[in-house]
Amino acid sequence: MKIAISIGDPNGIGLEIALKAHEKISEFCHPVYFAGIDLFEQAAEKLDLKLPKNLVFVSPAPACTIHPGITTAEAGAYSFASFKKAVDAVKTKECDAVVTLPINKESWMKAGINYKGHTDALRDFFKKEAIMMLGCEKMYVALFTEHIPLKEVPQKIKKETLVKFLTDFQKETGAKKIGVLGLNPHAGDNGVLGNEEQIITEAIKEANQTIIQHPTSNIQHPTFIGPLVPDIAFSPKMRESFKYYVAMYHDQGLAPLKALYFDESINVSLNLPIVRTSVDHGTAFDIAYQKNRPVNLKSYIEAVKAAIEIKQKRDSR
Secondary structure, rough: OOOEEEEEOOOOOHHHHHHHHHHHOOOOOEEEEEOOOHHHHHHHHHHOOOOOOOOOOOOOOOOOOOOOOOOHHHHHHHHHHHHOOOOOOOOOOOOOOOOOOOOHHHHHOOOOOOOOOOHHHHHHHHHHOOEEEEEEEEEEEEEEOOOOOHHHHOOOOHHHHHHHHHHHHHHHHHHOOOEEEEHHHHHHHHOOOOHHHHHHHHHHHHHHHHHHHHHOOOOOOEEEEEOOOOOOOOOOHHHHOOOEEEEHHHHEEEEEEHHHHOOOOOEEOOOOOOOOOEOOOOOOOOOOOOOOOOOHHHHHHHHHHHHHHHHHHHEEO
């Protein structure tokens, strides 16, 4: 299976991960790197690494100079071009799935790219409401809102939007039990600490009815449970009951996920016509291109494996 690798920000840790994990992922797929050989040569020289002989390159843009750990418009433009060409290769079936290494949002902004991240861009590319789900086999968290200021989250909680999000998420995952978090402390305490939970409750009820009443559904019990009190939703006892969660905002879901499963978690884009997975970490500018330093490859390797597995499941339907 051919996996398109979007190389991420050249000034970050992506190229090092790609170089050091190449031999391992080549055991179970054919990686195609959307970066020029010149960029890999620069990275290999800075890291004192040998360039593997069997790398397959697709140059996405003019040459880029690596400036370790620095946000630049040049790096932002290159990482976006790498991502866009990798996605296009999957759309045209030249590759089977895309795996993305981390980008820097500030670098994208400096380059004049108006997307806040990969998922935001994918929504526009495909005109579909992509769902960001992060996690591992032990626990997955979907984010109802993603990269927006916290003060804007309450106004985004609308019944119709949440119902569609929940039903799409269930359809994509096939999960039969999903915990839905409240927004406020204590899930609002019956309106004492906020009333958004009333909207969430109504959306849960309608989403459950929609799934149960669907002509092809074999689910006869409520799928969505909540609104759950956020500060106990990820406790050991609760995690015995739930593998899948829906969080109302970014840090509500990802702070506990990363505290529990940082090394092995990945990012999966659901509700799209292509398969896209990613590492669940950033560019690590603070340690990029430091020689003779161990680097954790687990999230990247798991992301590649997940892309293959999801693609195989889709093809077998």
